[in-house]
Amino acid sequence: MRYHLRVLVVPSKSxxxxxxxxxxxxxxxxxxxxxxxxxxxxxxxxxxxxxxxAIYEPRTYVPPLxxxxxPLSRSLLLWPLAVYNADxxxxxxxxxxxxxFFVRFLRLMARIxxxxxxxxxxxxxxxxxxxTRVGNNAGLDILVFGNISPDxxxxxxxxxxxxxxxxxxxxxxxxxxxxSFILERQQHLINPxxxxxxxxxxxxxxxxxxxxxxxxxxxxxxxxxxxxVKKIWINRNLKELPDVYDRRIAACNKLxxxxxxxxxxxxxxxxxxLKKQAKEGGKNVDVEASANLDTVIVPKDQRPQHRLGMIPxxxxxxxxxxxxxxxxxxxxxxxEEGRAIIENDGRGVKDRSEDDRASVESSISGxxxxxxxxxxxxxxxxSAFVTFHKQIAAHLAMQVLTHHEPYRMSAKYVEVxxxxxxxxxxxxxxxxxxxxxxxxxxxxxGLIILWAIPVAFVGIVSNxxxxxxxxxxxxxxxxLPKVVVGIISGILPPVLLAVLMMLLPIxxxxxARFEGIPKYTGLELSLMTRFFIFQVIHSFLIVTxxxxxxxxxxxxxxxxxSVPSLLAQNLPSSSTFxxxxxxxxxxxxxxxxxxxxVPLIIYYVKLFILGSTPRAVYGIKYGLxxxxxxTTFPGVTLLVVIALGYSIISPxxxxxxxxxxxxxYQLYKYLFLWQFGxxxxxxxxxxxxxxxxxHIFVGLYVQQVCLAALFFLARDNxxxxxxxxxxxxxxxxxxxxxxxxxxxxxxxxxxxxxxxLSLKDKTWGSSATQQEEESAPLVDGRRSESxxxxxxxxxxxxxxxPIAKAQSEDDYGFAHPAVSRPQRTIWLPKDTLGLAEEEERxxxxxxxxVSIQDAEMNEKGHVDITGAPPDMFEED
Numbered sequence: 001m002r003y004h005l006r007v008l009v010v011p012s013k014s015x016x017x018x019x020x021x022x023x024x025x026x027x028x029x030x031x032x033x034x035x036x037x038x039x040x041x042x043x044x045x046x047x048x049x050x051x052x053x054a055i056y057e058p059r060t061y062v063p064p065l066x067x068x069x070x071p072l073s074r075s076l077l078l079w080p081l082a083v084y085n086a087d088x089x090x091x092x093x094x095x096x097x098x099x100x101f102f103v104r105f106l107r108l109m110a111r112i113x114x115x116x117x118x119x120x121x122x123x124x125x126x127x128x129x130x131x132t133r134v135g136n137n138a139g140l141d142i143l144v145f146g147n148i149s150p151d152x153x154x155x156x157x158x159x160x161x162x163x164x165x166x167x168x169x170x171x172x173x174x175x176x177x178x179x180s181f182i183l184e185r186q187q188h189l190i191n192p193x194x195x196x197x198x199x200x201x202x203x204x205x206x207x208x209x210x211x212x213x214x215x216x217x218x219x220x221x222x223x224x225x226x227x228x229v230k231k232i233w234i235n236r237n238l239k240e241l242p243d244v245y246d247r248r249i250a251a252c253n254k255l256x257x258x259x260x261x262x263x264x265x266x267x268x269x270x271x272x273x274l275k276k277q278a279k280e281g282g283k284n285v286d287v288e289a290s291a292n293l294d295t296v297i298v299p300k301d302q303r304p305q306h307r308l309g310m311i312p313x314x315x316x317x318x319x320x321x322x323x324x325x326x327x328x329x330x331x332x333x334x335x336e337e338g339r340a341i342i343e344n345d346g347r348g349v350k351d352r353s354e355d356d357r358a359s360v361e362s363s364i365s366g367x368x369x370x371x372x373x374x375x376x377x378x379x380x381x382x383s384a385f386v387t388f389h390k391q392i393a394a395h396l397a398m399q400v401l402t403h404h405e406p407y408r409m410s411a412k413y414v415e416v417x418x419x420x421x422x423x424x425x426x427x428x429x430x431x432x433x434x435x436x437x438x439x440x441x442x443x444x445x446g447l448i449i450l451w452a453i454p455v456a457f458v459g460i461v462s463n464x465x466x467x468x469x470x471x472x473x474x475x476x477x478x479x480l481p482k483v484v485v486g487i488i489s490g491i492l493p494p495v496l497l498a499v500l501m502m503l504l505p506i507x508x509x510x511x512a513r514f515e516g517i518p519k520y521t522g523l524e525l526s527l528m529t530r531f532f533i534f535q536v537i538h539s540f541l542i543v544t545x546x547x548x549x550x551x552x553x554x555x556x557x558x559x560x561x562s563v564p565s566l567l568a569q570n571l572p573s574s575s576t577f578x579x580x581x582x583x584x585x586x587x588x589x590x591x592x593x594x595x596x597x598v599p600l601i602i603y604y605v606k607l608f609i610l611g612s613t614p615r616a617v618y619g620i621k622y623g624l625x626x627x628x629x630x631t632t633f634p635g636v637t638l639l640v641v642i643a644l645g646y647s648i649i650s651p652x653x654x655x656x657x658x659x660x661x662x663x664x665y666q667l668y669k670y671l672f673l674w675q676f677g678x679x680x681x682x683x684x685x686x687x688x689x690x691x692x693x694x695h696i697f698v699g700l701y702v703q704q705v706c707l708a709a710l711f712f713l714a715r716d717n718x719x720x721x722x723x724x725x726x727x728x729x730x731x732x733x734x735x736x737x738x739x740x741x742x743x744x745x746x747x748x749x750x751x752x753x754x755x756x757l758s759l760k761d762k763t764w765g766s767s768a769t770q771q772e773e774e775s776a777p778l779v780d781g782r783r784s785e786s787x788x789x790x791x792x793x794x795x796x797x798x799x800x801x802p803i804a805k806a807q808s809e810d811d812y813g814f815a816h817p818a819v820s821r822p823q824r825t826i827w828l829p830k831d832t833l834g835l836a837e838e839e840e841r842x843x844x845x846x847x848x849x850v851s852i853q854d855a856e857m858n859e860k861g862h863v864d865i866t867g868a869p870p871d872m873f874e875e876d
Contacts, residue, residue: 024139030580034587041591046076048600054621055600057674059094062622067094069673083670091672096683097188098629099672101181102636105692106665109640112173113647113658116166120651127158128651140576145649145710153714153722160726163648163707167700167733171740174693178748185686189415189755195391195764198813199681201230203394204413204421204518206383207430209403213380225397227390227765233814235381235426241338242423245818248331252824255324255848258304259839260613262321263831264861265303266296270833271860296833321839325846332823332847339819342378381427383518385416385814390765395755407431414754416519418814419681425518433516440515444530447507448537454500455538505531505631521684527630528691535638536698540645543577575650578642582653585639586660593667596675599625614827614855614865621865622802624677629688636664637695644699648707690752697741704734802854802868823848825871829855829863 049056049072059069069090073082088107091100129142132149141147148155194200205218212218215232223229273296306323309315388394394414402409407430428436505527512526603620611617643657672678711727760766812820826843830836830852843850854867 024141027140027576027579027583031583031587034583038587038591041588041595041597044597045591045594046079048595049079050076052600055596055603055675058622058624059674059677062624063094063677069094072670072674080666083666086669086673088665088669091669092188095672095676095678096680097185097686098683098688099668099676099678101686101689102629102633103665103668103672104177105633105689106636106661106668108173108177109636109643110658110661110665112170113643113654113661115169116647117654117658119165120162120647120654123158123162124648124651127155140579140652143650143652144575150715150717150722153716156711156714156723156726159648159707160711160729163704163730164733166647167704167737170696170700174696174740174744178690178693178744181686181689182748182751186751186755186759188685190391190759190762190764192764198387199415199417200764201389201391201394202385202387202414202416202814203397204383204385204416204426205402205409206411206413206426206428206518207407207409207433208382208384209405209408210382212409213382213384218384218386221402222386222388222393222397225388225390225393225400226760227388227393229386230389231387231813233385233387235383235385235423235816236342236378236819237381237427238338238378238816238818239376241335241378241818242816244331244334244338245821248328248335249824251324251327251331252826254306254320255328255826255843256613256615256828258320258324259826259828259843260857260863261304262298262839263829263833263835263857264612266298266833266835267831267857267859267861269298269302270296296835321842325843325848328823329847335818338376338378341376342819345377382429383426387813388765390760391763392755392757392760392766395763396757398754407434413519413522415685416814417681418812419679420519420521421814422513422518422520422523423816425513425516428516436514436516440511443511444508444533447511448534451500451504451534451538452542454496457496504534505628508534509630521682521687524628524630525684525687525691528633528688531631532634532637532695532698535634536641536702539638540642541702544645575646575653578646579650579653579656582639582642582656582660586656586663590660590663590667593671612863614829614863615869617855617863617865618802618869622868624675626676626678633688633692634695637692637698640696641699641702644696645702645706647703649703649710687752690748693744694741697737700737701734704730704737708734802865825869826850827855827869827871828852829857829865831857832859 045056053060057072059067060071061068073079088103089100091103125143128144128147132147132152132155133142134147134149137147145159188194189200208218212221213234215234218232218234219229304320305317306320307313307315307317308323386394386397388397398412398414402412410430411433508527508530509523512523512530515526517523517526606620607617611620639657639660643653646653647657708727708730711723711730712721714721714723714726716722755763826848828836828839828843828850836852836857840850840852851870853870855863855865857863
């Protein structure tokens with residue numbers, strides 16, 4: 001159940017007009033408005049929190065007992081203190097390393113900006129405002145870099161000194177955090193709970209030449225590594241089997257819905273008959289006649305039906321239950337047939353020489369002398385999963401140079417979860433993948449350029465009154481009713497912009513998938529980079545430059561020679577828009593994140609409207625929400641770029657940024673401890689964090705380039721360059737920043753993904769740890785612990801999460817679901833009429849796996865559950 005937490009609002013070109021006209025009054029208005037929204041939403045959260053634990057504290061009862069957390073606060077008003085005192089390091093146990101390092105990044109930025117806030121306000125605010133004034137600057141405009149008058153240019157010394165000090169402080173924090181990140185990531189990787197999983201001991205190898213596409217060849221190649229090879233899965237071109245598997249899943253869903261609908265219809269028929277008898281006979285209901293209603297027969301025309309046409313409402317109408325049973329049976333037979341062929345292929349090809357294997361494969365897929373129809377075959381793809389006996393062997397295998405030819409077996413991935421694999425991307429040859437990579441990033445660059453067109457259109461639509469005044473042929477727009485014009489200019493642009501921003505991540509994910517990335521977490525890592533680039537260009541640089549130029553445009557037209565000085569004066573003043581933007585994030589954005597009004601409404605809408613089957617009810621009641629890192633992280637790092645970019649130019653932003661990051665730190669600490677549940681199978685071990693650190697460097701480069709330009713553009717009373725030394729020192733600082741960036745990348749980059757050999761004695765399977773690990777009890781997070789809940793907590797709490805099977809998806813290893821997973825158990829609710837038992841027999845007679853355990857339907861047709869789905873594993 002994935003929700004993209006849209007706490008962070010993305011600015012666009014449509015906001016340029018607002019930036020241009022922003023003033024002290026605008027900022028104060030935004031501050032007051034957002035403060036009111038903040039207060040209202042926090043008050044609503046305070047009142048609703050104790051009564052809706054399914055939304056605000058699901059982690060107190062849904063996860064396994066070992067991962068649960070105590071209720072937020074028994075006091076109605078003391079919850080902020082509980083959030084503040086909560087230890088953010090507990091997020092590791094609750095939600096993994098990605099969530100932990102996201103919250104830690106927010107904490108890092110709050111710590112970075114705290115001294116910057118105090119020092120910059122104490123030094124730069126009086127430097128830019130006392131006894132100096134440029135033009136008609138007033139209010140917030142006197143607190144920016146551009147307010148230093150031409151005769152006070154020596155004051156720029158304060159800016160150059162502080163930018164060096166602040167940069168050094170940031171360097172120090174980056175160094176400390178990267179060192180800590182590497183240490184904590186390595187501790188996570190060698191932690192016994194994680195280290196003994198199949199994910200920690202397996203690598204994915206792609207681009208394998210045909211010579212090595214056999215279990216024997218790959219075993220001989222990798223078996224020299226410590227401990228040797230445990231198991232090998234060679235991926236195959238399964239052709240139609242994945243589609244057949246998806247068909248079976250869809251048919252199972254349809255059958256569960258239809259069976260539940262049938263029982264619901266029967267319950268309503270019985271209820272209607274009872275009401276009819278009560279109405280006809282008064283209070284004296286015929287008990288014997290009522291008993292006969294326990295065997296209700298649903299008329300044929302009221303049984304669930306659907307049409308088979310590809311176009312809705314077309315095609316043959318069929319009984320949904322009978323059709324679904326038949327569809328599942330047919331799909332199962334097709335899957336079993338394919339699995340038998342794959343098993344025979346494996347027997348025929350295993351342990352043979354290359355020529356023998358080619359002969360066997362040819363005989364399998366070819367035709368005999370009598371011209372018989374070709375037999376099906378599922379040939380191997382050029383990729384395989386290799387599982388080792390020792391964890392260190394997997395990490396060494398990823399780092400070793402595997403093949404003597406270019407691009408052969410060069411792409412290797414460690415820490416691959418079976419649930420994280422994009423099976424369709426496992427068969428690309430290396431050259432095709434390189435070509436796809438180039439096309440993908442070229443398309444991304446083109447998208448960034450072309451995206452300006454729809455965003456600009458949104459900005460144009462938002463200025464309807466300006467259009468009808470400037471262009472006579474659009475004068476009719478102003479003659480429309482004010483309500484219509486208000487909708488066009490005030491409501492339509494934000495809606496269009498929201499739609500554009502919703503479509504963008506989808507498109508960027510598709511481009512990353514086209515690139516051939518074989519892991520879903522790889523898609524998110526790629527999306528983080530692409531989305532961040534897009535946001536910096538569209539939501540920061542274009543808005544900043546455009547607003548500064550637009551503000552100076554009248555003077556530029558009258559005096560073209562004043563371009564440098566005018567830009568130096570007016571570019572900093574565009575920061576006012578970003579002050580209001582960060583205020584919005586720190587107040588309304590944070591409060592909205594606590595209130596979660598949309599998930600609250602969706603939860604109960606789903607429960608009462610869509611909760612028709614036991615599986616749907618379970619998903620709604622016990623499915624924890626999560627976030628997509630590819631879009632969540634760039635929203636935060638955009639704030640970093642904005643704040644760093646203006647930290648010297650407009651120091652007032654530093655206090656707002658520090659408060660905003662601190663508030664986000666508290667918000668996400670609460671969300672990941674009490675609300676969200678990130679799947680462990682999609683955890684990268686914190687690999688988004690070093691990417692976020694690189695985004696800090698982007699913010700530094702933006703800051704330093706802008707300051708260098710402003711120093712070089714500064715002019716004295718004689719219109720001569722007055723800050724050349726400061727500009728030169730900024731160039732030096734840029735060089736220092738590049739050098740430090742390279743040092744960080746070169747020193748920590750090789751340690752990001754793989755474990756070093758020096759940790760071999762601490763990894764799973766080593767001689768130093770093997771005996772201890774084998775004698776220790778399994779710690780696998782099973783949901784088999786007893787539920788302990790005090791009577792005091794029970795009043796307002798939801799039911800404890802049902803227990804799932806003590807079995808793992810790892811039992812299937814890296815076999816494709818289409819060739820390994822059994823038919824999903826049909827889960828039906830037990831009803832009061834006994835119809836469930838009859839339908840269960842019908843499903844079993846059709847050869848289907850079915851269960852009526854832990855689910856029931858009351859006499860009114862409402863479904864509820866007392867246990868987990870019969871086919872659910874602990875990771876689900």
